[in-house]
């Protein structure tokens with residue numbers, strides 16, 4: 330059996346409870362209060378944190394592996410921050426390395442999707458252009474030689490190598506409006522997330538106010554990155570759809586009636602919803618999970634976060 334060398338600490342602030350345990354003489358009480366932060370807890374959660382594991386939560390996965398089922402369940406729960414943070418309170422064990430690894434896996438998965446998408450689009454586009462040139466060669470036989478020079482041999486290794494290289498180096502599928510909007514929202518969201526972290530952790534005064542282990546804030550940071558990731562992936566897929574639609578559309582069609590305006594609006598709505606979600610997510614963590622009492626700090630964090638996001642937005646509009 331594995332030896333349990335776990336150190337009994339307050340799940341919220343990390344204060345060592347060994348001193349308190351040393352005062353027990355005959356029996357262990359059921360409930361306790363941290364003398365450092367005032368957090369009320371049940372002793373079994375501190376002595377045996379594994380009992381606080383949640384079955385659906387990817388961070389607490391019993392097999393120590395990230396399964397698709399627990400990943401999907403976690404994403405589903407995170408979607409509504411109040412529900413998520415009510416269940417994942419500070420009394421639950423926290424493993425920052427696992428949650429960051431999971432988020433890194435999500436980033437890698439969306440990178441792979443984007444590379445595959447970029448590669449497919451380049452191949453479809455080359456094939457389309459080849460067909461166009463072949464058609465023109467039959468229509469204008471006198472220019473056949475010049476047109477033939479434009480044909481790309483898709484069976485050559487060098488072609489595939491260049492396509493793969495281009496997609497791996499630049500996985501963002503570029504169309505003017507959509508990818509710019511997607512990237513813009515992504516930077517704004519990253520800034521709002523960073524500002525929450527800065528306000529809570531930057532000064533000893535705020536750290537003293539929240540009295541929270543860094544691991545809890547780290548978990549919130551990691552999970553929050555899902556929002557910019559989804560925006561970026563959606564804008565990438567939308568860009569790909571627009572490029573393919575452009576090739577399928579008859580030359581006489583009006584561009585403004587295509588997919589682009591609809592998808593641009595979708596990215597706009599998704600970006601705005603994500604901005605609200607990020608604020609909701611941190612506020613729910615602050616109130617429901619961490620149970621910090623300072624309303625002033627909460628207001629300051631929301632204000633700084635929105636100001637940071639707005640500054641990035643204005644900066645991106647200007648340049």
Ligand SMILES: [Zn+2]
Nearest residue numbers: 339342363366
């Ligand atoms: Zn404590």
